[in-house]
Amino acid sequence: MNPFTYSSVTAVEDAVRDNASHEGAAYIGGGTNLLDLMKENVARPTHLVGLNKLPLTAIEPTPEGGLRLGALATNADTAWNEEVKRRYPLLNQAILAGASPQLRNMATNGGNLMQRTRCYYFYDTATPCNKREPGSGCSAIGGFNRIHAILGTSEQCIATHPSDMCVALAALAATVRVSGPSGERTIPFEDFHRLPGNTPERDNNLEPGELITGLDLPAKGFEKNFSYLKLRDRNSYAFALVSVAAALELDGNTITDARLALGGVAHKPWRDQEAENLLKGQPATPETFARAAAKVVEGAQGYGSNNFKIELARRAIVRALKQAAEGSQHASDVFLNSNP
Amino acid sequence: MSTTNYIGKPTSRVDGPAKVTGAATYAAEFQVPNMAYGWVVSSSIAKGRITKVHADEVLAIPGVLQVFSHENVPSLAWFDRNYKDDVAPGGSPFRPLHEDKIQFNQQPIALVVAETLELARYASAVLRIDYEEEKHETDIEAKRDEGFEPGTGKSGWMPPPPPRGNPDKAWAEAEHRIEHEYVHGAQHHNPMELYGATVEWRGDKKLTVYDKTQGVVNVQNYLTKIFGLSKDDCRVINQYMGGGFGSGLRPQYSVFLAVLASLELKRSVRVTLTRQQMFSFGHRPHTLQYVKLGTNPDGTLAALQHHALHETSQFEEYTENVVNWSGMLYQCENVKLGYQLAKLDVFTPQDMRAPGAATGSFALEVAMDEMAVAAGLDPIDFRIRNYAEQDQNAGKPFSSKRLRDCYHQGAAKFGWDQRNPEPRSMRKGNRLVGYGMAGGVWDATQKKAAAKATLTADGKLLVSSATADIGTGTYTIMTQIAAETLGLPLEAVTFKLGDTDMPEAPVQGGSWTAASVGTAVKNVCEALGEKLLKLAQKMEGSPLKGASLDEVEFVNGQIRLRQDPANAVVLRDVLQASGETKLETDSSAAPNMLKQANHSMHSHNAVFVEVEVDEEFGTVHVTRVLNAVAAGRILNPKTARSQVLGSIVWGISMALMEETVMDHQFGRYMNHNYSEYHIPVQADIHDMEVLFVEEEDDIVNPLGVKGVGEVGLLGVAAAITNAVYHATGKRVRELPIYLDKLL
Numbered sequence A: 001m002n003p004f005t006y007s008s009v010t011a012v013e014d015a016v017r018d019n020a021s022h023e024g025a026a027y028i029g030g031g032t033n034l035l036d037l038m039k040e041n042v043a044r045p046t047h048l049v050g051l052n053k054l055p056l057t058a059i060e061p062t063p064e065g066g067l068r069l070g071a072l073a074t075n076a077d078t079a080w081n082e083e084v085k086r087r088y089p090l091l092n093q094a095i096l097a098g099a100s101p102q103l104r105n106m107a108t109n110g111g112n113l114m115q116r117t118r119c120y121y122f123y124d125t126a127t128p129c130n131k132r133e134p135g136s137g138c139s140a141i142g143g144f145n146r147i148h149a150i151l152g153t154s155e156q157c158i159a160t161h162p163s164d165m166c167v168a169l170a171a172l173a174a175t176v177r178v179s180g181p182s183g184e185r186t187i188p189f190e191d192f193h194r195l196p197g198n199t200p201e202r203d204n205n206l207e208p209g210e211l212i213t214g215l216d217l218p219a220k221g222f223e224k225n226f227s228y229l230k231l232r233d234r235n236s237y238a239f240a241l242v243s244v245a246a247a248l249e250l251d252g253n254t255i256t257d258a259r260l261a262l263g264g265v266a267h268k269p270w271r272d273q274e275a276e277n278l279l280k281g282q283p284a285t286p287e288t289f290a291r292a293a294a295k296v297v298e299g300a301q302g303y304g305s306n307n308f309k310i311e312l313a314r315r316a317i318v319r320a321l322k323q324a325a326e327g328s329q330h331a332s333d334v335f336l337n338s339n340p
Numbered sequence B: 001m002s003t004t005n006y007i008g009k010p011t012s013r014v015d016g017p018a019k020v021t022g023a024a025t026y027a028a029e030f031q032v033p034n035m036a037y038g039w040v041v042s043s044s045i046a047k048g049r050i051t052k053v054h055a056d057e058v059l060a061i062p063g064v065l066q067v068f069s070h071e072n073v074p075s076l077a078w079f080d081r082n083y084k085d086d087v088a089p090g091g092s093p094f095r096p097l098h099e100d101k102i103q104f105n106q107q108p109i110a111l112v113v114a115e116t117l118e119l120a121r122y123a124s125a126v127l128r129i130d131y132e133e134e135k136h137e138t139d140i141e142a143k144r145d146e147g148f149e150p151g152t153g154k155s156g157w158m159p160p161p162p163p164r165g166n167p168d169k170a171w172a173e174a175e176h177r178i179e180h181e182y183v184h185g186a187q188h189h190n191p192m193e194l195y196g197a198t199v200e201w202r203g204d205k206k207l208t209v210y211d212k213t214q215g216v217v218n219v220q221n222y223l224t225k226i227f228g229l230s231k232d233d234c235r236v237i238n239q240y241m242g243g244g245f246g247s248g249l250r251p252q253y254s255v256f257l258a259v260l261a262s263l264e265l266k267r268s269v270r271v272t273l274t275r276q277q278m279f280s281f282g283h284r285p286h287t288l289q290y291v292k293l294g295t296n297p298d299g300t301l302a303a304l305q306h307h308a309l310h311e312t313s314q315f316e317e318y319t320e321n322v323v324n325w326s327g328m329l330y331q332c333e334n335v336k337l338g339y340q341l342a343k344l345d346v347f348t349p350q351d352m353r354a355p356g357a358a359t360g361s362f363a364l365e366v367a368m369d370e371m372a373v374a375a376g377l378d379p380i381d382f383r384i385r386n387y388a389e390q391d392q393n394a395g396k397p398f399s400s401k402r403l404r405d406c407y408h409q410g411a412a413k414f415g416w417d418q419r420n421p422e423p424r425s426m427r428k429g430n431r432l433v434g435y436g437m438a439g440g441v442w443d444a445t446q447k448k449a450a451a452k453a454t455l456t457a458d459g460k461l462l463v464s465s466a467t468a469d470i471g472t473g474t475y476t477i478m479t480q481i482a483a484e485t486l487g488l489p490l491e492a493v494t495f496k497l498g499d500t501d502m503p504e505a506p507v508q509g510g511s512w513t514a515a516s517v518g519t520a521v522k523n524v525c526e527a528l529g530e531k532l533l534k535l536a537q538k539m540e541g542s543p544l545k546g547a548s549l550d551e552v553e554f555v556n557g558q559i560r561l562r563q564d565p566a567n568a569v570v571l572r573d574v575l576q577a578s579g580e581t582k583l584e585t586d587s588s589a590a591p592n593m594l595k596q597a598n599h600s601m602h603s604h605n606a607v608f609v610e611v612e613v614d615e616e617f618g619t620v621h622v623t624r625v626l627n628a629v630a631a632g633r634i635l636n637p638k639t640a641r642s643q644v645l646g647s648i649v650w651g652i653s654m655a656l657m658e659e660t661v662m663d664h665q666f667g668r669y670m671n672h673n674y675s676e677y678h679i680p681v682q683a684d685i686h687d688m689e690v691l692f693v694e695e696e697d698d699i700v701n702p703l704g705v706k707g708v709g710e711v712g713l714l715g716v717a718a719a720i721t722n723a724v725y726h727a728t729g730k731r732v733r734e735l736p737i738y739l740d741k742l743l
């Protein structure tokens, strides 16, 4: 960890200004990811702009009938917010499937979007990694890649985005609100994170110095038929090997609207609109679900230790859609919830 | 000699309040004046040479005091024997900073010392090291054909016994046969507390060393031999430990480096390792095992063969008893056991909870399950048909063995009769349900240990011994033994440990502390009792005059006549009448060879497991575990139960999660943190039950205890593997059982 300076800001403009005035500055929210990376010498900011006093902790209705989640609201406060629980239970479940209560109490919504991959090599400065040091090579390809991506990979990087919350946000088609040196803008959630391509060092499309101020959820919350299914190596406090956010709107047994996004399989939360289209207008049957699942994994590629994810993802999609259709199973944890 | 009953009663930890309130101070928490901080720099390659340490660059940073490396390390003891600690295996122990040679990845190659921890950490991050890399080999698969039989090994290790009968022929002619390979990767102990040492410089080469260790005496011996210190000038203290599991049996390089820096800088120094560095030393070795079993038509074992090959470093021959148990657990006339090592460019493996037996019992007990299936027998019935009435390895009877009761009582309590033997026949919702069982055997060992007891005029007893409490409950059971022996209330007794100024005790390991230190504590209290009786008899009008030790008992703070309890003397009064402010005794205890020599002494267990498996996802949930343990007398059912519960969790971990994954491109463990090296969390643990089968044994030691720190782990991973087979029909032979192995 390198020496750094720290300031705490109380207004968004000050945050952006303070950040711009320090070469190599970084924002810090809960610090649950950034501090680890600093201790590992992976992140080496010269200056930290502390965000926790910004007036961005509110969770409030939007004029469009949706809900705005402040960037500095904690993951815990967001998950347990009454409106989130009532209108966006998929988001509640996804957040609660992630990390641990202690981490969720510290982690902020902005930080959750910005958390970096858990690729072992990215974390270990003794090994080459294109994301950490562009051009040095990707150790995971040909290495130990059990937790790595099967969709949207490149020859430069096969890392995944590790968030659970973001998978639900992708499914719900949230909008990211940002403020930066050149003013404010909004970014549709699907365009926020990037695929690695030839620039794996860039996780997302935020411009340098831009600050996330909030997340807007559209009015539609799929509160009746949804499922967040997370498969992992232990029942809590582990990142997803594969996770699925499934949300359906049903008219009788006919699917009138559908959302399908996956975690743990790509460099970004993987929403598949083509698969969603295969669901829409169809009966909610295992066959329909299987078709959608097959579509999602159509172009999937394994890298050795993660080959199993392709089949696992296919099965998880079918199960999650089934659970969503039944409206009975809102499992953040496969085990605990089906064994009341 | 007494009738109060603390022994055998569930008693809460006497050290519990100190631990949960933060009053307990751990090695790296001691505050001493004028401290400097050391940060260890670890190599980023597995093999090669350091060509340059660019120390000058970081020494230029204000506040950086020194960079220690092979380039400037002072000359220290020359011979290997000086670096050999009490539990070192054969070979040449690793000497930190000794030379430019790199022998394993994450090798400590420099220590940066600075005025603050943050500065030391920063300086170590920017310290440039030049290497000349050489090709490494870290994959045991590449060394399958290069296994060799170890030489002397470490203390407690025994080469496998020679073959008996005609194992090859018997196997070839057996009615039913199985042969399979069983594998698990490297596992690291990963106690919560990081290794660290605070070395207090008391002037003139006098040191007090607060070190995280399972044996202060071992660390003191090690340090004094290497640094040429006298024992008086090198006091080693460790009163509390945030977990050890074997990782603290040998002195860690953190204490070596802290002492080195302290002596060179003539100032107090602290060195703490990082979580990543906790993966840079001993571990349970990656082991390949091959088992062949064959049965006769009556379901008895016709042949048993068990061979193991595991990794060791290039410089030491780490040994553990992996296969010997197989010649002892079941009756069989045709047995062949083999044990080999393979040298890799890794650090020397190290004892990890039930070393060898956890590994061996996994392979043997899964193989036994496979054999039972092949022979069409119930796995418990199969084991009982092959019950060993004596230890065939040693040709001796067991001092006691209630394993049969473990099978019977355990099976009854677990509800084994509810099991449909057909795999995939039991379901709960969309889950497959499976029952599995397994068991194991572990040594009941007593070592020489000493203790001291002091009774003060206020009636308080202080007992001490330089042993350790790595979380096992040592403080508590020693307090119970002392209170019981001298008839004092628990609150009047204090037990202290972990200080080389105290009477010598062995490292805490091998489940021998209760037997070894417990007997010493009993002895020293009895000796003190004898002194007290003599003094009491000198008192004016003493009602105890003429009474022999056998005729009195120590109860309720009094010495009284057994036959006539009204005739009593209060202990406090004895001391007062004698005019002394305190009464002190030293004593030690050693195994009674006469009694023990003709017996084989072991603890046993049988584990019963229920799993639920989601067939589509391959996720395994261990919903129920019952562990039936026969381990002699249980001194404290509460702390003993905790030990076995911990073992069950450990076994679930071993079966389903734990593996330190080596990337052979780099010869480096890659999941070296708590986020990616998985151990169970609360959500993974469900019903656990511990059943202690009563077992009396007056041969093992005067207390009749066998120790419970390790036996509970045996067979847990095997029982889970067997239950998974029963649930799914899939036999996994390589741990951990990740979900993808069942897809």
Ligand SMILES: Cc1cc2nc3c(=O)[nH]c(=O)nc-3n(C[C@H](O)[C@H](O)[C@H](O)COP(=O)(O)OP(=O)(O)OC[C@H]3O[C@@H](n4cnc5c(N)ncnc54)[C@H](O)[C@@H]3O)c2cc1C
Binding pocket: A026, A027, A028, A029, A030, A031, A032, A033, A034, A035, A036, A051, A071, A072, A075, A097, A098, A099, A100, A103, A106, A107, A108, A109, A110, A111, A112, A113, A114, A115, A162, A163, A164, A165, A210, A211, A212, A213, A237, A238, A239, A240, B675
């Ligand atoms: C052991 C462990 C297990 C975990 N398990 C899971 C899991 O299972 N599922 C899961 O989803 N997550 C998991 N997490 C990750 C956790 O969710 C993230 O660490 C957390 O959400 C990050 O939020 P933070 O506020 O602490 O971010 P910080 O650490 O403060 O910051 C992270 C990054 O975001 C940037 N940043 C922060 N706020 C803003 C902002 N408003 N605008 C722009 N940039 C910003 C920072 O500069 C930094 O680069 C785990 C973390 C740990 C340590």
Ligand code: SF4
Binding pocket: A117, A119, A120, A121, A122, A128, A129, A130, A131, A132, A137, A138, A139, A140, A141, A156, A157, A158, A159, A200
């Ligand atoms: S997968 Fe990406 S993050 Fe991991 S080593 Fe390769 S480039 Fe680095």
